[in-house]
Amino acid sequence: MNHKWLDILSKNGYRLTDSRKAVVEIISLSTHALTPIEIYEKAKAKRDDIGLVSVYRTLEKLEELKLIQRVHQPASCQAFMVASQEHQHLLLCSTCGEIQFFDGDDLETLIATISKKTGFKISEHWLQLFGQCANCQKTQS
Amino acid sequence: MNHKWLDILSKNGYRLTDSRKAVVEIISLSTHALTPIEIYEKAKAKRDDIGLVSVYRTLEKLEELKLIQRVHQPASCQAFMVASQEHQHLLLCSTCGEIQFFDGDDLETLIATISKKTGFKISEHWLQLFGQCANCQKTQS
């Protein structure tokens, strides 16, 4: 993943700097959505003079290249995670923040019905499931 | 709607001031999601000395009472609209911003499958459809 991202950045004319590589490594390997500050803190371990502003700038490019996406949650919408290339849906653990992709939804019928009923031409959908992962279920209750 | 909201505010110990009433009227009647600033601008028409800070404070209370909800869209998550009492789904026009509720989704099977496959205990879901409303389809293209 890591490597692929660096290639893509490079092919799009972006230079591969240490700051950028640190951000790429952190976010490409995370199973949680991370905020710019969280990424910054982690990145400082690899490169202690990195600036928060470089984190923002790298996120901007990764988002533009659709390698990452913003994750919307009830508490905040400032976190980012890996994006899947294809159309996708998220399954989020409200306790620990773990996120997985899932598929297998079949909304065709629903979309056709709503479309007919409302006159909307529907082009996109967001589906997210929230719950508690297996691990967090064990840990408490 | 208007009246009902004022009653609820009142029953929860909140006083009914002109500033509050202006905000309630604006947001309870809108078919679009509105940002604090947009609400503020509209509210000034009714009460020209209202402060933006009162808009924020009223939104906070209306959200707490579940009369309004934040709307998440690709471009921003800072807008609010009426909340439906029951579980609900949104249909949004990406062109003009109109929003409707819809129901009739049947995600039981999907949720059971994902739950079994991943071990998550799923407690909630978000489903939003994006498209273009009948009106906006006519207007352009």
Added chain:
DNA sequence: CCTCTTATTGAAAATTATTTTCAATTATAG
């Protein structure tokens, strides 16, 4: 109506999140 208490107000300051500016540095094409 009056009065008292306390929630609410708007202005201003403070905080937080993000973006822009800028001069110095550095990746990379050749």
Added chain:
DNA sequence: CTATAATTGAAAATAATTTTCAATAAGAGG
């Protein structure tokens, strides 16, 4: 190795939201 243009981090600027505060006013109880 060199030249060029992208990138950097610091600092300033901007935007969004929250807090502080003294003045005001809603509304409970008389």
